[in-house]
Amino acid sequence: MPATYHVNREIGKFFIYIMFPIGSLYLFNRPDVHVKLFGAGPEQVARETSVPEDQMVKNVPKTHEALREQLDKMRKRRAESLDSTK
Numbered sequence: 001m002p003a004t005y006h007v008n009r010e011i012g013k014f015f016i017y018i019m020f021p022i023g024s025l026y027l028f029n030r031p032d033v034h035v036k037l038f039g040a041g042p043e044q045v046a047r048e049t050s051v052p053e054d055q056m057v058k059n060v061p062k063t064h065e066a067l068r069e070q071l072d073k074m075r076k077r078r079a080e081s082l083d084s085t086k
Contacts, residue, residue, distance in 0.1 A: 027033055061067040 061070050
């Protein structure tokens with residue numbers, strides 16, 4: 001086979017290797033395509049796969065003192081639970 005066949009084949013393979021991920025990202029990053037393919041928009045999918053509101057962490061300590069108090073409470077609860085299992 002001529003050498004140009006191998007060069008053209010390698011260029012074609014390189015084009016496919018580069019364009020497949022780029023094309024996938026382009027295709028699946030469009031909300032209208034999500035609706036057509038999956039029947040729900042990305043917001044609906046995110047709501048279905050996210051953590052429920054009642055299981056989210058609330059009252060995150062903002063200062064070092066509040067963090068220390070929270071850690072002390074957690075250590076005390078852990079020690080009590082370990083003592084009750086013995």
